Amino acid sequence: MQSYSMLVNVLARLERFQEVIDVAKNGLRVAYDRSSIAYLFYRVAFAYWVLGDRETAMACYRLVPRDEHITPMADEELSQLLAEMGRSERPTLREAAARAEQMGVPVPPSPAAASQVADATVLLTDNGFHYLASRCVYHMWRITARDELSAVHRSLLP
Structure with missing residues (x-):
C-alpha cells in the first residue's frame, strides 16, 4: 500500500488528478487496512472535487473510515464541499458506497x-x-x- 500512497502523493503534487483517481482506484481494489483505505478515499475524494464531480467527491469523503488520522481533515473538507453544494446532510454510508461503486471506485474490502x-x-x-x-x-x-x-x-x- 505504501507504493500506492507515494504515487498518489506525487501525482497530486503534480496536479494530475485523473491519474490520482486511477491509482487510488487500483489501490482500493487491494486495500484491507483502515489507514490505507482512509488515505486513498481522502485523496480520491479531493481529486474528484478538483475535477468537478462533487457527488462522487462527497461519497468518497463519506467513505473515509472513522477514527483514522486523516478522518478530521476529510470531515472538514466534506463540510466545505457540502456548503459549496448548498447541502447540510451527509449521505448515508449506503448512498456513498452506491455512488462510489457506480463510478468504479471500489469499496474495500473487495x-x-x-x-x-x-x-x-x-x-x-x-x-x-x-x-x-x-x-x-x-x-x-x-x-x-x-x-x-x-x-x-x-x-x-x-
Missing part, C-alpha cells in the same frame, strides 16, 4: 482482497506464524466488523 487475506491467514497459521495471521484477521475485522473475526483474531494470540 472479495478478491478478502480471499487473499484469508488465504494468507491460513498459510501463516499452518506454518506456525500465529501472530502474523492474527494481524491479517485483525485488519479484516476492523473493516468488516464481523464478530467472528474478533474471536479468530484472539484465538491466534498466545
